[in-house]
Amino acid sequence: MGVNGKGKLSFRVRVTNEEVVAAVLPIQDHWLPLSNLDLILPPIDVGVFFCYNNKNTPMSFGSMVVSLKNALAQALVSYYAFAGEVLQNSMGEPELLCNNRGVDFVEAEADIDLQNLNLYNPDESIEGKLVPKKKHGVLTVQVQLFQ
Template identity: 45%
Template sequence: MGGGGDFTVTLTKKVVAAMLPMQEHWLPLSNLNLLLPPLDVSVFFCYKNPHDQRVNGGDDFTFGSMIGVLNKAISPEHWRPIMHCQGKLWAHADVRLEDLDLYNPDVSIEGKLVPKKNGVLSVQVTISHSLCISNVVLVGACTFDHRIADAYSANMFLVSWAEMAQSKPLSVVPSFRRSLLNIRRLGSYDPSLDDMYVPISALPPPRAQQPGGADPLISRIYYVMAEQLSLLQMLATSKSSSYKRTKIESFSAFLWKMVAKSAVGENDNKKICKMGIVMDRRMRLSSGDEDKAAVMATYFANVLSIPFGEKMIDEPKVKPFELGGRCRS
C-alpha cells in the first residue's frame, strides 16, 4: 500500500432525516454495556460501481440513486423504535483505494472515509473517482459507540440495513429485552480481576503529551490469505498429538509471539505480555436452553468477554501456545 494518509475528503451533503413528531423510547444500558468504556468502533465497506445492475429493477445505478436507496433503508420509519436519526454524511474523496495505507487505519481512514462519531451512531457514504470511470468506488462506513452494541449487534444492524435496501424481509428482528440479563443471584469476583483494571489517572498521557508522540493504542488491519492460515495451523499442530489446533488458536499464538518479539527495550523481558480475544457470550448465557438461545441470538447490546492469558514477555517468544497461569474472562 502507498502512503494514502494524505488526501482530501469533501463533505457534499448532510441529510437530516428525523421525522417529527417522534415518539421517544428510552432504553437502559445493561450491566454488560456499562463494562465498556466510551470507545468508538468503526467499520467500512467498499463497492465497485455496478454499471450492469439496476436499482430494484428500475433505473441504472448512479451515485445519487445508491444514496437514495441507502437513505430510505435507514430512515426513521424503519428504525424509530431504536434510533433517533439526526443525520448522515455524503462525501467525495480524491484518492484511489489501492493508494490507501490500510496498515495504518488511524491515519488513512479515521475521520476521512470513516466518520467521527456524533451521538451513538454516525454513517458516512463516500464516492472515490479513480483515473478510470469504471473503477468508481463507493465506501459505506459506520462508527458506533461501543456502549450500545458489540460486533455481533453491529452486524445485525448492518445486515438489516442491507436487507431493507434490497427490499427483502428482515432475517433477524432484534430484541432489546434487558430483562434477559437480570442477575440470578448476587455476584462475586475473584481478587485476580483487580489486576485487569487501572485508574484512568494511571493511563499513559494522550499522544500529544508524550515524549516523541508515541501512541499506546495502535490500530492495525491485517490481510491474511487462507493458505497462510492453513500453513500456520499445520505448523502449530504437533505431529505427536491427536488434537488439531484451530485457525484462531494458531493465528493468535503467532500474533502473540510477534508482539512479544517486537519488545526490544531494556528490561523488556521482565515485563508481562497479555493476549486476549474478544468473544461473543450469547450462547454461553443461554445455559443450554434452546428457547433462550434463540432469543439471545437476537439480543442487541453488548454480550462479550475477553479471555486472556499472561506471561513474562520472553515466554511467548518460544512457547506461544502454553498460556499457563490464569485464562480470565
C-alpha cells in the same frame, strides 16, 4: 493526493452534504436502561468501512445515496434504538432515549482512487477520514464518492 513527510498517503475528503435520517414511521418516545456492561465499560464508537464495485450498476452516486437513505429510514422502524440518543436520567446515569432523533447521514467525496488506499493497514492511509466521528445520537453513516 500525495505522500506526506511521514510516508503516509495524504488525500482530502470533502463533505458535500449532512442531514439526519429518521424512521419513516412515528415512534413512541420511551427510555431504555443500559445494561450493567454498558454502565461499567467506557463508551466506544465502532467504525465500519464497506467498499462496493459499482461497474455493473447503472445507478449514479446520487440515486445510490437516495436509495441508502430510504433503506435506512425503513430499517430504523425495526431498529429504532439506533435513531435515539444516550442521555442522563434523573439519577445521573446514561439511558437510551428512543425518540426517533435520527441518524446523522454524511455524504462526502475523496480525491483519491479507492485502489490506492492501503486497506490492510487502515491507520496508515485512511486516518479516520472515511469513517465519521459520531457527533450526536447513537449512529452516524458516511457515504463516500471516490475518483
